[in-house]
Amino acid sequence: MKLEFTLNSAKVTVETAPDRRLIDLLREDLGLTGTKEGCGTGECGACTIRVQGETKLACLMLAAQVQGCDVVTIEGLDPAGHHPVQEAFTGSGAVQCGFCTPGMIMSLSTYLAAHPDPAPEKIREAVSGNLCRCTGYQKIVDAGLAAARALKEAHRG
Amino acid sequence: MADVLFPVSLDQALDLLAKTEAPAVLAGGTDLLVQVRQGKKTPGIFVSLDRIEGAQEILETETEIIIRAGAPLARIMAHPAIRDHGSVLAQALAVLGSPQIRNMGTLGGNIMTASPAGDSLPPLYALDARVQLAGPEGFRRMPVRDFIQGPGKTALAPGEILWQANFTKPAPGTCHWFEKVGQRTALSISMVSLAALFRPDPDGRVSKVSLAWGSVGPTIVESPETETFLLNKPLTREVLAGAGDLARQAVRPISDIRATADFRRQVAGNLLMRLETPAKGKRLTRY
Incomplete structure (x- = not known):
């Protein structure tokens, strides 16, 4: 077709x-x-x-x-690969083997676009459909919160 | 290769089901495409609900809530009419699968899969929901508890499409409660779940009780004995403990990779203890 x-x-x-x-x-x-x-x-x-x-x-x-x-x-997501969520993942050490990273970033960027001021537990819920076997998730949550801050500043700036 | 067809009306879809070889109705695909991948199903053709007019609608009338089979789970749980009148269903969908699965999966799909662990089913039983099936001869209706006949088995006849589920709005003041016990918080298949609707009178006695358990039998388990026992009683710890004993007699669990039958039986009764909260004056609902 x-x-x-x-x-x-x-x-x-x-x-x-x-x-x-x-x-x-x-x-x-x-x-x-x-x-x-x-x-x-x-x-x-x-x-x-x-x-x-x-x-x-x-x-x-x-x-x-x-x-x-x-x-x-x-x-x-970003032509140069520098979307705020991508930047936050590298900045927060949220990437280890990297296999889950694209899916994590797609879930988080979609969630943050609709919810600019998320609580940490909402970040966890946003990535609850994405498994990571390396990080233990904490650094991914940290990256989500850092990305939310960066997105808000970009919006303000 | 199987073609994928996108009828734009229900009549067109029924026509395609009648005229094609080994058709499969494709809703969210989260169960069907896994089964296809595993070789358990080999459809000759996919008939998608995606573009059928009205197939994703959620409707509210004065007395009823109507959810069309193709309505995605995420939209159902966020819908104001469902939160107001079907909170028990919204609570269950909120813990079904994952955000992505809830964006894709549909109510019709969850009903058609007819899993004993299907998260939408205990709420639909407790709400006394009915389904409407569309076929070449027109519509037929039946209670969801008659439609589900066994694990993976429904009363849908060849050539029919599950078109909608509907339920009467519970009376004002009805408490809604759903709880699922799984091995983790997300992407979890329930080991035991309970949907409960009950209406406490001002003195704390309950005048209406509907209970439905998931994952403790080949289909959803209801227990008229437990409901009758609770009627006109206040939901104290002692009363609920007595109801729990009756519930443990009503369930028919099996042991599998997720839990043992004994664990399921014990927890099926224990889950009733949560209903004590409203007696202490709190409103028992998550939304």
């Missing part, structure tokens, strides 16, 4: 099987390997992307479902 959608702010037209998993389309056909596949069954959140402004799991979507949709992956 001919699939047309907006991917990271650019119009994309691609020929694909309609039941191709979205994660395979993104990673293998379109070369966007920032989105990771962890469990493939919707439990780890490594493949979190944004579809129509909401976080969804690319491993549990079929290509045809994004026809005409607005899709954002980790590559599209």
